[in-house]
Amino acid sequence: MCGIVGYISKNKKASPILLDAIKKLEYRGYDSVGIATIDDEKIELKKDSGKINEVDKKVNLSDMRGCIGIAHVRWATHGHPNKVNSHPHTDHDNRIAIVHNGIIENHEELKKELIMEGHIFESETDSEIIAHLIEKFISKGFNFQDAMIETVKLIDGSYAIGAILVDCPNKLIAIRNESPLVVGLGNDYNFIASDIPSFLKHTKKVIFPDDNELVIVSSENVTIKDLNGNILDKKIETMAWNEEMAQKEGYDHFMLKEINEESVVVADTLSGRKEIEKIVVDLGSINKICFVACGTSYHGALTGKYLFESFLNISTDVSYSSEFKYLKDVLNENVLTIFVSQSGETADTLSAIKMAKNRSKTLAIVNVLGSSITREADHVIYTKAGPEIAVAATKTYLSQLVSIYLLAIYLSKNRNNKFYENMTSQIEKVPDYINELMLNEDKIKEIANKYKSTTLFFFLGRGFIYPTALEGALKLKEVAYIPAEGYPSGELKHGPLALIDENVAVMVLAPSENSESISTSSYKDTINNMEEVKSRGAQVIAITSYKNGENIDVNDIIQVNNQIDELLSPLVYIVPLQLLSYYISIYKGLDPDKPKNLAKCVTVK
Ligand code: M6R
Numbered sequence: 001m002c003g004i005v006g007y008i009s010k011n012k013k014a015s016p017i018l019l020d021a022i023k024k025l026e027y028r029g030y031d032s033v034g035i036a037t038i039d040d041e042k043i044e045l046k047k048d049s050g051k052i053n054e055v056d057k058k059v060n061l062s063d064m065r066g067c068i069g070i071a072h073v074r075w076a077t078h079g080h081p082n083k084v085n086s087h088p089h090t091d092h093d094n095r096i097a098i099v100h101n102g103i104i105e106n107h108e109e110l111k112k113e114l115i116m117e118g119h120i121f122e123s124e125t126d127s128e129i130i131a132h133l134i135e136k137f138i139s140k141g142f143n144f145q146d147a148m149i150e151t152v153k154l155i156d157g158s159y160a161i162g163a164i165l166v167d168c169p170n171k172l173i174a175i176r177n178e179s180p181l182v183v184g185l186g187n188d189y190n191f192i193a194s195d196i197p198s199f200l201k202h203t204k205k206v207i208f209p210d211d212n213e214l215v216i217v218s219s220e221n222v223t224i225k226d227l228n229g230n231i232l233d234k235k236i237e238t239m240a241w242n243e244e245m246a247q248k249e250g251y252d253h254f255m256l257k258e259i260n261e262e263s264v265v266v267a268d269t270l271s272g273r274k275e276i277e278k279i280v281v282d283l284g285s286i287n288k289i290c291f292v293a294c295g296t297s298y299h300g301a302l303t304g305k306y307l308f309e310s311f312l313n314i315s316t317d318v319s320y321s322s323e324f325k326y327l328k329d330v331l332n333e334n335v336l337t338i339f340v341s342q343s344g345e346t347a348d349t350l351s352a353i354k355m356a357k358n359r360s361k362t363l364a365i366v367n368v369l370g371s372s373i374t375r376e377a378d379h380v381i382y383t384k385a386g387p388e389i390a391v392a393a394t395k396t397y398l399s400q401l402v403s404i405y406l407l408a409i410y411l412s413k414n415r416n417n418k419f420y421e422n423m424t425s426q427i428e429k430v431p432d433y434i435n436e437l438m439l440n441e442d443k444i445k446e447i448a449n450k451y452k453s454t455t456l457f458f459f460l461g462r463g464f465i466y467p468t469a470l471e472g473a474l475k476l477k478e479v480a481y482i483p484a485e486g487y488p489s490g491e492l493k494h495g496p497l498a499l500i501d502e503n504v505a506v507m508v509l510a511p512s513e514n515s516e517s518i519s520t521s522s523y524k525d526t527i528n529n530m531e532e533v534k535s536r537g538a539q540v541i542a543i544t545s546y547k548n549g550e551n552i553d554v555n556d557i558i559q560v561n562n563q564i565d566e567l568l569s570p571l572v573y574i575v576p577l578q579l580l581s582y583y584i585s586i587y588k589g590l591d592p593d594k595p596k597n598l599a600k601c602v603t604v605k
Helices: 014-023 052-059 107-116 128-139 144-154 254-260 262-270 273-281 295-312 321-326 347-356 372-376 395-414 418-438 441-451 463-480 489-494 522-534 570-587
Strands: 003-009 032-039 042-049 068-074 096-104 157-165 172-177 182-185 189-193 205-207 214-217 222-225 288-293 315-320 335-341 361-366 379-382 456-461 484-488 504-510 539-544 556-559
Touching (some): 003 157, 003 172, 014 032, 014 052, 032 052, 042 052, 042 096, 068 096, 068 157, 096 128, 107 128, 128 157, 144 172, 144 214, 182 222, 189 214, 254 262, 254 570, 262 395, 262 418, 273 379, 273 395, 288 295, 295 335, 295 463, 315 321, 321 347, 335 347, 335 395, 347 361, 361 372, 361 395, 395 418, 441 570, 456 463, 456 489, 463 484, 463 504, 463 570, 484 489, 489 522, 504 522, 522 539
Parallel strands (some): 361 379, 456 484, 456 504, 504 539, 539 556
Antiparallel strands (some): 003 068, 003 189, 096 157, 157 172, 182 189, 182 205, 214 222
């Protein structure tokens, strides 16, 4: 989605700092960019459609005067990605400039009224009305702060807005409702932004404003007020993240860097086990779990269903966040709803938690400190993945899975279940298994090169590894633009088998049945399903931990350590699938960090 930044300082030029900050938000929106500053009682505005570097080359975004400014990267919702629709937007007299992330749902009716009052609009966006509404209230005699308050009283929808006003050149004002907004505190400068990495280089001190709190920022002060003008006492948090974590550090892409961080991320997330054990104490009475999530986080949640149902005998539903509101309401005080989200800002997941709170116990599994979803939940497990910049989730998926496993482990401990004993020591070995797999990178590159032109992929898995098949297919679609379907291995013959021929690649995930905790016949059954696709001509790639893969006759094989417990296989098998998607994307000449049409954080419904 869109990203906004605002910066004000005593004497430093704002535009180079804004340009650098907005580059860190490019993963959020990429079809247009713009900056507005105030200098010499005038707004200077530069904007256009295109990637930041292209627009910068054209208009030199860092060469703008003034120590106060706002900036924006756009992911178009209303209006084509072109120069006019790019943010910042201004009023007719160029006295006010605004940036906006979100959707103003009642913009059409407000626009009609404003046009009747004589306002002239330039763009097709929903956002431009904000500049005109502020203009309207300023012309009625309201000061900047009150004009903002009157404006947000009229608009419905989601927003994070940053605004500057020529008549008030020492202040920028921001406000949010259901769209992310953080404040970064410096010495004689301050920031507002959609996301922390944009200003991490300058400060780790942050404030998280809540919905409809007015953020008034000068170079020396940040004041946060409610809509009645009362000053609020907000907590200042210090981020554990550092700037290097949000840099490529020698890797060609963030995605590759983030995959390479996975063994450390798993170890770090495991180190949070005490916090999870404490949370579990409060969950003694639960007799049902509902997971709610989107995309990759949904696949993490689905893995949770297999764990909780098999080992804790707790009936577990998994719902897409956008579907949650349509499902039969099964919530009560003995139900635990678990919201899984990397960003903690996904609009559908945020609405779902608002629906579920007060009607069930709520737990959020989130990567970003202080994000909106964490503020709605009774309990929060922070995954310890550090900032994830590539649009495709990789290391955060692993950290979500580890958190879900730890939750299952400690719930089972409380219920005197054997699963606790078996898994506690086994899970510690996962970072080593991942490191071992990374040594297979050349093999994975070779397979990526061989299959880069394949036009259809299936990913098959059974039981615990089935959600991994879904996630493998999602990664390939996202970064390599190859149609890919994840299926339970046994389900293919109920329809999709009709698509199988020699042009189709089938990735078979076949963990061996070596679990101390479960006994399934998943391996044998999966191999039988594999034979079904092979005999129809498919190119088969297998990932297996079965005794050096000796009994499998396939086109290509990726061997996983045969010591790994089948139950833990989701924590390991995903790594080669992520690498495969990454390298296919590279060999196709694509940019895996910024897939087309996608945004890292989906803050609109
Ligand atoms: O921030 P969230 O985990 O709530 O995001 C959910 C999805 O938008 C996200 O997982 C998306 O599917 C990723 N791009 C997948 O790589």
